Amino acid sequence: MINYETIVQPQEFTVEQIFNNNEYLIPIYQRNYAWSSVEIEQLLDDINDIDINKTKKYYLGNLIVNERGINCFEVIDGQQRLTTLFLLLCFLNNQSINEGSLTFEAREVSNRTLNLIKARKARNDKSGYSENLYSQEIIEGYSIISKYFDKKNRESISEFNKKLSAIILVRTQVPKNIDLNHYFEIMNTRGEQLELHEIMKAKLLGAIKSSDKERDRLDKIIASTIWDACSQMNKYVQMCLPIEKRKSIFGKSWNSFDIGDFDELRNLFGKENLNNETEFTLESKLRQPVYSLNASIKEDSIENERFESIVTFPNFLLLVNEAVSLADENKDNDAGLDDKRFLEIMKAHWSSKGAALNFIFSLLKYRYIFDQYIIKREYIGQYRLDGKWSLQQLTSYREKKHYYKPYYLLTFSSTSRKSDKSKYDSEINNRLCWLESCLRITYTSPKTMHWIARVMADVNKNPDGNHIIPMLEKYCCEKIEESKYQIRTGFNIDRIVFTYLDYILLRDEFKPFRDFQFQFRTSIEHFFPRHPINMKDADCINNIDSFGNLALITVSANSKFSNMIPKHKVEQYPEIINQSPKLIKMKRLLDENGGAWDSSSIDEHKVEMFKLLDDEIKDKIG
Template sequence: MGENIKEIKVSELFISVKYEIPIYQRNYAWQKEQIEQLIDDINDMEEMYFLGNLIVNKKDIDTYEVIDGQQRLTTLYLLQKYLKMNISKESLYFEAREKSNKTLLIIGDEIDNNLYDLESYEINNGYKIIKDYFNTKINTEEDIIDFKQKLDNVKLIRIQVPQNIDLNHYFEIMNTRGEQLQYHEIAKARLLSMLATDEDKKIGALIWDACADMNSYVQMNFDTKIRKNLFSNKWDKLCSSIDSFDEIREKVNIEKSDIRTNESKTLLEILEDKKVTHSIKQDEYKENERFESIISFPNFILQVNKAIYFNKDENESMLDDKKFLENMQRNWESKQTSEEFLYNLLKCRVLFDKYIIKREFISEYKDRGKWSLQRLESYNDNKNLKPIYRQTFDGDSDSNKMIRTLQSCLRVTYTSPKTMHWISLVLSKLINNEDTNILHTLENYCRDKIKSSDYKSSKGFSIERIVFTYLDYLLYKKGYSYKNVDLIKDSIKNEWEFQFRNSIEHFYPQNPLDENYYEIWGRDDLDSFGNLALITTSGNSKFSNLPPEGKINSYKDVIKQSLKLIIMKEMILENGGKWSKEISEKHKKEMFKIIDEDIDDLESKDCEYFEEIGSEKKVGVLLRHNLKRITAKGLIERGKIKGFLSLSEIMEAFSETELDKEQIELLDETLGNLGIQLIENLNYDEENFDL
């Protein structure tokens, strides 16, 4: 990247350098919340961590005027002063603020009793907050040493604005934007910097900018000439010959493109307009107003990064935006890694648009939207090729409906972008095989989550949301009959869809309105799964402390939010209009039975599959069950494994396999249940556990 954008260790931030805070910058103003959050972020980090940007104007050799980021910079200075780290004299200096500078020089030098006389209350207060934090939270010598070592792995991005820049214009831009250069913008610059030629950088920027507009199908973000070269005749996939960045280069004649990428923009230009700007004619379409992506572009970048390394690194923090640059840095280690990532970015974006749901705003759904799973195709209107949207699996409308429903189930369950691991899971499968069974993959993902949730023992608010939402999916998929009456009719299915529901509702209220008339239930009965449903926050407010019969009569629209709740309503009607502990318990058992049968059905299918496959794949089935904390109990009880694997078969299967210690122990536990001893018969390196 050169000196204009540079990573700097926080531990080396104030060595042989001088940062000048200009007079037009406001005084130091961070309070306890911001200071403690910064220290928490550092203390919680596990590996490398990026704190943010420091934008500077270079005035002289090793002298920088701080343009943006002075609050964080000053806090880090005070932190290092407290920790008595190596700091150059006057490495932080306030222009024309003598009292502030004297305070910075003397603070932390064991003369705290004189600090108040220096009259820089803000700096003194910041130092005191840091001191109090360490006295209460990081107060042992060992913890302090550990914290100081972490500062070697915490970095800032120092961004140097161009020489001779009009700083007044720059500050006008910064004030208008009110935010720093974003991590994904830095990632783009780093990736492009590794490419060999200006032409490659333009192609890389072309890919990046097209993928950045998440609310339209990526094909429509290229001009017609490039679209024709990159995509198949139907536009629904990349040309079959494109399997690398080199192939994209062959297909794209960049000089004839009407697109102006922002690859060559200066830092100032990026700050003026960080939105993707194309001169593409979107013809008469307004497709970007029709669709809405379920994730942002920065999260999509992290999803792609996780997908392409899925089997090598399944770190849960790979979708954490706080670790954006840390997670992404392997992709700009070389020209090859940068090219590979840019190719995969485009490939995954095409797959994402085709196989991951969106919100669609059209016709009667123009205001509230609906879940959509469609692929883009081209059609000829006798003048030009235009886009048309068809069901992704239009040859199998049931599959399209079920995949759309299950993905919407996951979308409303895992609302934080850093918990949407199901997206990278699907992308990782599709990258290698576009014919992968998405429904099977996602159902197994949900089953894993259900099994690990300890749903049968959990009560009340501790029951994970996935238990409620996946149950609704199963009810949607399989239907449900009560006393020989079909309760989940097609008419209900056709109108019903998953909504964002995050409030666990006690159907029989915790505090009935009329305690003299209504029985007071015990805590276990109230918090039983049979008495609970997941609804919207507004629905929960409407229900309040009404009795169940009042809820079903007064708020029918709220009842329709959950298929489980629809069943509970019908059970009341069949029970003479009353909801009792006995009915609640019966409902709980029946719902758990549906979940159990779904999980058992998976294990049964694995048993049948187990009889047909080779020894290496058999071991893979065992690993999948045990390493994901799905026990092999269902397999073992059916007696379909014992005897299938001889020790020689296991040795053969693992001859080319690398496992860590935990995997070996878990596999040994599983096989031990089958009477097969593993560890004592295998030789592996104690340090690397490489079989």
């Protein structure tokens, strides 16, 4: 067992600090410098695009090292980026670069080239440098950096220098006496670095320390177990814990969570079976097979690949952080869900042992809420290939005397009895599923999925979930009102206006469309085309970009519709019309007018739809 006290926690360094009074050795078993203009210019662009007024820290990546001596490190992973940063600082004549800051083991050609560059004697191209004496790849890398800045003035270069203070590298030391050959074998198999959320886990566990070493050890094991279970986003969290833990935490039927804090969680775990639990260290992470996070307990294997989460685990961690803080500020802040600022956003949670344990408890609590009240994609039966939106809770039933199996009910189902199928079809469940899928297809970037944090925070306050729908409807109405939809036209109309209007129509007018599924629709369609095949058809249209002539459909559907007139679209592609209740309303109006669609039709539809939206906003937010 590795002693936690001997492990150096990952450290953050700015680009300048990473070389300051530190020496890095690229070992002989590492490949030569190989970055091309694509990687180098992307790195420079990433730095140059930072707004230092908004972003205090920008995480560039990880550097994994093995300590060889005092302030002397062997680079295990991240040497391409580190070498590029070295070349960049040399070009900028940064004072943090010293003799020995970066060297290559047993590669005199590479070291000679670095010395040439450090002395600022390198030219901007590799012509004239003998391949036997100088590394062409390093010379080329330096040349790419030089040419990049040739296009900029002194002021731009000065601004770039300021931005370097916001660039963060996370340096992680492997445990002492680790088998480096085994490490490289694993790294080559995985083909990846530690991710930021894995660094967060190490920092959280590192913060769990006090004078009670035995208590700390047990708390770390519990925290690691909870973290690993919650990280498996494509399965219900109950299924990611051993059966005995499912019962103790979630009750006999696996569908309740009545724990108040980490202390209660510790008591439920107890000391039994904890001595052999896996502790998280860098070494254990690296030894872990690539597939292990998705591996299932044998009896649960049938559940594999049935569900798909709408967010990744790192994004979920940010959402938990936002849900915890929503009580303080009930306002969307996209920066709070920016994964490029992940460690900066989350750092308060490892400021103390108490903070770390509180976050672990919140992680489990909100993951349980997430699984019950946030939609997933479900791949089963006729939806096995494309999936469908699913809003279900997990419970268990006894198949044998001592054997329990998972069973999925609608979240708002009024019964947990498997045989009582008549009550499964819950109207409120359908309505919330529509509302959440409407939001999911509208706000596709993880940075904008604030509604998920709002749902989790709301259920935390009101466990029955009955406040979710009015809360989300109000949220949507606020977004629509902010968009100034009444004065916008064409492609300037926000997607939430289209998607929420479809939700209103489903809720109030299209109730027979119980099986309607919101699709990812990103293309604003002109029902009457902007460029009809016969331009004479356009003579009667003077408001073609009006909301009354627009609908939201899939990109592929937009290609099929092309420049057809409305009558032909309706006749040839009824399945596309059914993608949007608004489009169905437009079809009905078209039919009422005998297949004609003109400016008056557009105005009539616009007035009707805007009245629906106006009334909805007045009802939900006053």
